[in-house]
Amino acid sequence: MGALGDLGWYCTYNILWAFNFELPTSVWGRATFDPESGSIIDCTAELFFSKNRSANFNCSFINVSRQTTELVSTKEWIRVDGYVLPQENEPYLWQRDSYEPRAKYTVTDGLGIAKVIQLEACDQVKNLFKQFASDCASENITSARKWGENSINVTKVLQSIFESVNEDGRTVFLTGMATPKDVIMVSQ
Numbered sequence: 001m002g003a004l005g006d007l008g009w010y011c012t013y014n015i016l017w018a019f020n021f022e023l024p025t026s027v028w029g030r031a032t033f034d035p036e037s038g039s040i041i042d043c044t045a046e047l048f049f050s051k052n053r054s055a056n057f058n059c060s061f062i063n064v065s066r067q068t069t070e071l072v073s074t075k076e077w078i079r080v081d082g083y084v085l086p087q088e089n090e091p092y093l094w095q096r097d098s099y100e101p102r103a104k105y106t107v108t109d110g111l112g113i114a115k116v117i118q119l120e121a122c123d124q125v126k127n128l129f130k131q132f133a134s135d136c137a138s139e140n141i142t143s144a145r146k147w148g149e150n151s152i153n154v155t156k157v158l159q160s161i162f163e164s165v166n167e168d169g170r171t172v173f174l175t176g177m178a179t180p181k182d183v184i185m186v187s188q
Contacts, residue, residue, distance in 0.1 A: 001162055002039030004031065007059035008161070013154050014069050015047055015055040021150055024049050026173045029161040045161045080105040
């Protein structure tokens, strides 16, 4: 799957998150393949949801590093730069003399007035693992199962996009979300 299975995972998860983890009804995708390895090195996909809503993304190993997501509605739009590994505040991969430990995003209203929202400083990787561990240790098993259900659904969508890519952009229709019975919990 190349770039689709790597970078596309983040894009797809982000889209499903924005749609409250509703699965799209259909998807299509187009891709550029590396001639030597046969891996996808650039992919564009569109996801179609109920109520005439849609989302799209492009992920690429050949274009400049960009990690921007935009959520657009009839009232406002939200832009988040660096939503996977923010270059401005990522001390692990982009070593700098200084960095901004607070992530930010921009909300723009229908009149074009933009407001930058700065968040509290945090280590997103640590927070991810803390939340995951907390959910797994919780008495509320539903919380822990959501991680698995969401991952299965992201994988279903990626597989459907991959199918479309390999069939010259044919629209692929999806059915069935992951349910708690699809996620096996192991306890000790």
